[in-house]
Amino acid sequence: MSLPITKNKKFESFFLxxxxxxxxxxxxxxxxxATVQVGLNPNSLVYNSTNHKVYTANWxxxxxxVTVIDCVTNSVIATIxxxxxPHSLCYNLINNKIYTNFPYGxxxxVIDxxTNSVIATIxxxxYPYCPLHNPTNNKVYVPNYQGAHxVTVIDxxTDSIITTIxxxxxxxxxxxxxxxxxxxxxxYCSNHANATVVVIDxxTDSxxxxxxxxxxxxxxxxxxxxxxxxNKVYVGNSSSSYSNVTVIDxVTDSxxxxxxxxxxxx
Numbered sequence: 001m002s003l004p005i006t007k008n009k010k011f012e013s014f015f016l017x018x019x020x021x022x023x024x025x026x027x028x029x030x031x032x033x034a035t036v037q038v039g040l041n042p043n044s045l046v047y048n049s050t051n052h053k054v055y056t057a058n059w060x061x062x063x064x065x066v067t068v069i070d071c072v073t074n075s076v077i078a079t080i081x082x083x084x085x086p087h088s089l090c091y092n093l094i095n096n097k098i099y100t101n102f103p104y105g106x107x108x109x110v111i112d113x114x115t116n117s118v119i120a121t122i123x124x125x126x127y128p129y130c131p132l133h134n135p136t137n138n139k140v141y142v143p144n145y146q147g148a149h150x151v152t153v154i155d156x157x158t159d160s161i162i163t164t165i166x167x168x169x170x171x172x173x174x175x176x177x178x179x180x181x182x183x184x185x186x187x188y189c190s191n192h193a194n195a196t197v198v199v200i201d202x203x204t205d206s207x208x209x210x211x212x213x214x215x216x217x218x219x220x221x222x223x224x225x226x227x228x229x230x231n232k233v234y235v236g237n238s239s240s241s242y243s244n245v246t247v248i249d250x251v252t253d254s255x256x257x258x259x260x261x262x263x264x265x266x
Contacts, residue, residue: 044130046089048113050096053077055111057086057100066100068116078116082109088130092156094138099154101128101142108142108152110159120159124152132178134202136185141178141200143189149174151189151198153205163205169193179224181250183231188248190221190235197221197235197246199253209253213237213246221246232256 043059054069066086068078084102086109091098096113101124108128110120125144132141138156151165167175171193179188185202191210199208213221213235220237227234231250237243243261248254 044086044088046091046098047071048091048096048098049093051113053113055089055091055098055100057089059085059087066098066111080111080116080118082118090131090133090140092133092138092140093135095156097156097159099131099133099140099142101131103127103129103145108140108154122152122154122159122161125150125164128152129175130177132180132187134180134185134187136182137202139202139205141187141189143175143178145174145176145192146172149191149193151175151178151187151200165200165205165207167191167193167198167207168210177221177223179226179233179235181226181231181233183226183228184250186250186253188224188233188235190224192220195220195237197248211248211253211255213255213258226250 044057046055048055052071054071056067058065058067064082064085066080066082067076070077084105086100087103089098089100098111098113099108101108106124106126106128108122108124108131109118112119124142126147127145128142129145130143133156134141140154140156142152144150144152147170149167149169153162153165155162169191174191174193176190176192187200187202189198189200191198195213197211197213201208221235222238223236225234233248233250235246235248237246245259247256249256
């Protein structure tokens with residue numbers, strides 16, 4: 001397509017700017033299927049494979065809700081009012097339940113995946129963060145970020161507390177995120193208090209090992225991903241002064257390699 005020729009330079013500049021905007025916008029409209037309006041600041045999403053729904057934890061102050069989206073129509077079918085700002089979600093496929101944390105209320109709330117209603121409130125440690133479901137033993141693990149740093153273990157069938165695993169540190173920040181290794185039934189917990197990864201046996205809920213990762217206190221490690229093909233765990237370490245990824249052997253829980261990322265500008 002050729003552009004129209006004009007001698008008016010101001011008009012030409014304006015036209016090119018508009019033309020350049022309309023082309024990507026028109027292409028984008030071909031890809032975008034729907035925009036679904038949910039609560040304020042949806043921070044975490046989880047998929048309910050039993051009922052083909054998506055849940056969003058609306059973290060924004062004053063939102064205090066979990067939004068339920070029908071994946072067939074891409075429309076909101078329910079807004080679940082809750083007390084506190086939900087931050088993260090995990091899905092229990094075995095019992096069709098959704099777990100969401102409430103940091104300021106020191107608890108986890110359980111949502112029935114069939115009725116989209118809150119069916120239980122479970123007290124945890126101080127400032128619970130990202131919950132994780134262990135499908136092997138049907139347990140939900142919740143890291144407690146502040147106070148006496150620990151991980152609360154919940155029975156996925158009864159929603160009762162099985163045990164609380166102390167991490168041996170305390171203070172304002174600590175247990176942050178969790179990862180799961182289904183090959184060896186292990187749960188990995190990042191601990192900001194001493195820049196370590198705590199490895200938990202999923203069968204006994206006991207600490208197997210504490211692995212030093214990263215080099216910057218109070219910022220890393222953060223998130224996990226498990227590679228089932230090679231049985232490796234990747235840990236993202238992030239701070240204002242450096243970034244890297246630590247690779248952990250899923251069997252021996254030893255550090256295989258630390259992969260440097262691009263340096264963060266000072």
